[in-house]
Amino acid sequence: MIDENTVRHVARLARLRLEPEEEKVMQEELSGILEHIDAIRSMDLDGVPPTTHVLALENVLRADVPRASLPREEALREADDVVDDSFGVPRMD
Amino acid sequence: MSEFEPVIGVEIHVQLSTNTKMFCGCELSFGDPPNTHTCPVCLAHPGVLPVVNEEAVRRALMIGLALGCEIAPRSIFHRKNYFYPDLPKAYQVSQFDIPICGRGEFVAIREDGSELRVGITRAHLEEDAAKLTHLGGRRAGAEESVVDFNRGGTPLVEIVTEPDLRSASDAVTFLRQLRQTLLFLGVSDCSMEEGSMRADANVSIRPVGTHEFGTKTELKNMNSFRFLERGMDAEIARQEEILRDGGRVSQETVHYEPETGHITSLRSKEESHDYRYFPEPDLVPVAPDPAWVDQLRDDLPELPLSLRRRMVDDMGLSAEDALVLTESPELVAYFMEAAALADPKACANWIRGELRAQLREAGTEPWESKVTPAHVAALVDLLAIGTVSVPAAKEVLAGMIETGDEPAAVVEAKGLAQMDESDLAGVIAAIVEANPDQAQQLRDGKDKVMGFFVGQAMKQTGGRADPQAVQKLVRELVLGS
Ligand SMILES: [Zn+2]
Secondary structure, three states: OOOHHHHHHHHHHOOOOOOHHHHHHHHHHHHHHHHHHHHHHOOOOOOOOOOOOOOOOOOOEEOOOOOOOOOHHHHHOOOOOEEOOEEEEEOOO | OOOEEEEEEEEEEEEOOOOEOOOOOOEOOOOOOOOOOOOOOOOOOOOOOOOEEHHHHHHHHHHHHHOOOOEOOOEOOEEEEOOOOOOOOOEEEEOOOOOOEOOEEEEEEOOOOOEEEEEEEEEEEEEOOOEEEEOOOOOOOOOEEEEEOOOOOOEEEEEEEOOOEOOHHHHHHHHHHHHHHHHHHOOOOOOOOOOOEEEEEEEEEEEOOOOOOOOOEEEEEEOOHHHHHHHHHHHHHHHHHHHHOOOOOOOOEEEEEOOOOEEEEOOOOOOOOOOOOEEOOOOOOEOOOHHHHHHHHHHOOOOHHHHHHHHHHHHOOOHHHHHHHOOOHHHHHHHHHHHOOOOHHHHHHHHHHHHHHHHHHHOOOHHHOOOOHHHHHHHHHHHHOOOOOHHHHHHHHHHHHHHOOOHHHHHHHHOOOOOOHHHHHHHHHHHHHHOHHHHHHHHOOOHHHHHHHHHHHHHHHOOOOOHHHHHHHHHHHHHOO
16 A cells, blocks of 8 residues: 555646545555556566567657648647747746 | 865767657758647647657667667667656656667777777667747746747757766867767767757766765756866866865756856756656657668768877877867868878868968868868978978968969969079078178077078068078078088
8 A cells, every 4th residue: 555645746746636535546546556566576577578568569660751740820729828929838947 | 185086977968960850750940930840749739649760760879889889679768757848748758778779988089199988878869848938038027938849859869978077178078079979970960059969967076086976966058068168167166165164065956157157056846856757658669670780880980089090090190180180070071182192291280270270261161162172282292392382382372262273373373483592592692782780690690680581581582482491591691501
């Protein structure tokens, strides 16, 4: 079982604001996932490479050939705020 | 009081000058209007899939091979998670525990000719962030920042060194020569000013003779080697002062202000290093075909280190000549072409000296000028056989720069051929006769007055006299020897 502080830490990293009862739920759900991983860990996995990808594919590469980009108006259509033909965001400095 | 020794490692980000971005077909651009090179992939719209640019992989492999890195038979991408407006996915696609290029070593040559060996920890592929501009000063009362996504997704190679450097000056020597090597590979523009090459330095100090590392600080993102060197020296001095006062260096990111020479600490963001790396499920592994890697290794151009060694060992150049002449691939090619035709040492002197000095006024480089390498070699030959004097040769060179004519034609047109000794003897006789006081001084042993005669002879012959011949004739005439 992971503790509440770990839940809060992970929530902060993910920019999530959790109510106390939500923290409880998360604590249980995350612990369940980690227990599953512990189950895998308990097996003898010597010589088994970690599975990072389930597809038996490698080297899916693209030729370095330009394709049309979006018209700027379209690119900016989803912006909350457009300033100077750019995406306006809260002050960062 | 104990002496301290700096321990420095550097991280270099290099923007690859491919046609398109790392994971989408948007064209790379510099200076284009904002947000004109974006697409759903590099804007991180939901449901899109990145696809790796093959040319970026090729260039990363070239860099790894040039740095003697082990090439990973199979490498994968990771997500590096953090929130910032210049990162639309809220993660940067990077590489973590299996970078495409592993351990290697780079050998730089110091100005005194000694070797500087720097271990390469890794070189990995990733994507650049977008450009974030703070409006603060530019628009009165603006409380906003703006994001231009043109740069977002540009292919980057990050090169990380071992903490093998022991001075700011060594670090900059390494960085300059690494930059040269990358330019020779043709993988990046490597412009510090435009940000296509960026260097961060990890700096710590420890008492001389000890082996444990001190606490390091990270000096961020300087846009010139000069400032980076000054910044490292300032940071080393700051850490020494802290330790001498019995304090402790805290691990933080610092910034050097070139205007004031001060080091300022950037707020150390809590949890900023908890990037929660995990394998990027949207990208399959890159497993470069060994035959492809071998081909790339065979196709690497001759690199500055090898060129410099050849220049010093086989061509008789000084270490400094070799450093200057390997500044860029263009300059090397220019020099090598001339050196194949005439005395290499003399070609080196004329190219790095008078030619570049004269061209600097016009703001051009030798290979952009009207002067061909073959013409430089021809000029060196004219000097060697005594057709022109050194001062006349400089004038010939000026004529070559102006007209693009071969040196013999300029000599002819300007009448700069050295006078033969019999013609010169007449001129000298007249000068000696007209200046009896100076002749007497020479007889009295005041050798300095020889300069006067040489100057007069140059003036009267329009630079066509060989200074050595002048001295010989004056001596014969005045001293009878
Ligand atoms: Zn794109």
